[in-house]
Amino acid sequence: MDSRVRQRPPPPLPEVPDSVTPAPRPPAVTVVGIGADGWAGLAPASRDALRGADVIIGGTRQLALLPVECGGERVPWPSPLRPAVPGLLAAHAGRRIAVLASGDPLFHGIGRALAEELGPDALRVLPHPSSVSYACARLGWPVEDVGVVTLVGRPAARLAAALHDGRRLLVLSAGADTPAEVAALLRDRGYGPSRMRVLQRLGSPAERQADGTADTWSAAVDPLNVIALDCRRAPGTLRLSAAPGLPDEAYEHDGQLTKRHVRAATLAALAPAPGELLWDIGGGSGSIAIEWMRTHPSCRAVTVERDTTRAERIARNADTLGVPALRVVRGAAPEALAGLPTPDAVFIGGGLTAPGLLDACFDALPPGGRLVANTVTLESEALLAERYRALGGELVRLAVAHAVPVGGFTGWRQAMPVTQWSVTKTGELS
Numbered sequence: 001m002d003s004r005v006r007q008r009p010p011p012p013l014p015e016v017p018d019s020v021t022p023a024p025r026p027p028a029v030t031v032v033g034i035g036a037d038g039w040a041g042l043a044p045a046s047r048d049a050l051r052g053a054d055v056i057i058g059g060t061r062q063l064a065l066l067p068v069e070c071g072g073e074r075v076p077w078p079s080p081l082r083p084a085v086p087g088l089l090a091a092h093a094g095r096r097i098a099v100l101a102s103g104d105p106l107f108h109g110i111g112r113a114l115a116e117e118l119g120p121d122a123l124r125v126l127p128h129p130s131s132v133s134y135a136c137a138r139l140g141w142p143v144e145d146v147g148v149v150t151l152v153g154r155p156a157a158r159l160a161a162a163l164h165d166g167r168r169l170l171v172l173s174a175g176a177d178t179p180a181e182v183a184a185l186l187r188d189r190g191y192g193p194s195r196m197r198v199l200q201r202l203g204s205p206a207e208r209q210a211d212g213t214a215d216t217w218s219a220a221v222d223p224l225n226v227i228a229l230d231c232r233r234a235p236g237t238l239r240l241s242a243a244p245g246l247p248d249e250a251y252e253h254d255g256q257l258t259k260r261h262v263r264a265a266t267l268a269a270l271a272p273a274p275g276e277l278l279w280d281i282g283g284g285s286g287s288i289a290i291e292w293m294r295t296h297p298s299c300r301a302v303t304v305e306r307d308t309t310r311a312e313r314i315a316r317n318a319d320t321l322g323v324p325a326l327r328v329v330r331g332a333a334p335e336a337l338a339g340l341p342t343p344d345a346v347f348i349g350g351g352l353t354a355p356g357l358l359d360a361c362f363d364a365l366p367p368g369g370r371l372v373a374n375t376v377t378l379e380s381e382a383l384l385a386e387r388y389r390a391l392g393g394e395l396v397r398l399a400v401a402h403a404v405p406v407g408g409f410t411g412w413r414q415a416m417p418v419t420q421w422s423v424t425k426t427g428e429l430s
Helices: 044-051 082-091 110-118 131-139 156-162 178-188 260-270 287-294 308-320 357-364 378-391
Strands: 029-034 055-058 073-076 097-102 123-126 147-150 168-172 195-200 208-213 225-230 277-281 300-305 327-330 345-348 370-375 394-398 401-406 409-414 418-424
Touching (some): 029 044, 044 123, 110 123, 131 168, 131 195, 131 225, 147 156, 156 178, 178 195, 260 287, 260 345, 260 370, 260 394, 277 287, 277 357, 287 308, 300 308, 308 327, 357 370, 370 378, 378 394, 378 418
Parallel strands (some): 055 073, 055 097, 277 300, 277 345
Antiparallel strands (some): 168 225, 195 208, 370 418, 394 418
């Protein structure tokens, strides 16, 4: 007999129930990505969602791709689409809703509008390969190296900000006329030699491609197309960098222009980040606001200019340089600032001595917001020096000299020095 004491295992500890959480609600809307190949290209989960829907919302072309077994009520999107989203969802509340989208619904698609309206938890997204994925596969282009610009519901002018020699771009087209509009813009901006390939009905049996250059483009194409660009700048065309400090010749102006080297230093002090909003006070030619927006496609700006002729000139410069969404407010600050959305940064390039302007701009900033003010006058410089003593920040003088001919030699011509005060808001003006 074994003399060792056999110990019985301890009794199991009582189970402690987890905190009770309600079962997640099923998504109110299922968004199904669909390609030009229609029903045949859909995954089983996408087909099941469409078969089970009480209501199917989509474009007329997309709805026509579904078979009769999808028996839900078919509702075509009205035009314009975005404002109609809340009303359509409310009209069919309580029913199983499926929404058709082209390709990947969250890549320049209706999925974004639905997520903003409903919240991501109320949305189920079943993506399909996007037109960008298809196009890169056909061209042999690595997706991560390709710039994408959408012109669906947007002006063609926004393409100009993306043009750089040697860059590969895919342009999401708004229809059959878009390639001709793109070719005209490329010619106008000095990119006529760029190769254009228009890929049509990608992923369908009717897929085809048209090839040419912007200089010679004349092809008729299908409305369902993506434009592939190999950007080539014509010799002698002004080179526009992706960095702040574009050549002064890039702007139409009457002399009211923050010059190139000062502009680059000013943008560095403003420190734009994606999605941020700038107020540009005393816009002049719009150069600061335009180059703020060129730093990232999601950057936004409002420029305030009291002179009508200059305000119109700012709009033309914004269009030429690829940021047509720049908002131009005609009026005198600080009165014209009323009702503007809260800025992340403010630049004051003119009117510093206007009563209340500096206070109004500083007060409008949230904590962490930046204010940059430039001046060439002694009166405004004294004002900035006073605020520098009170609030800190950085006060600098920017002086630029250019080499110019002096008889048969070369000398320096000094530009007017610019005094710049920049500060990040941590409190209020006293």
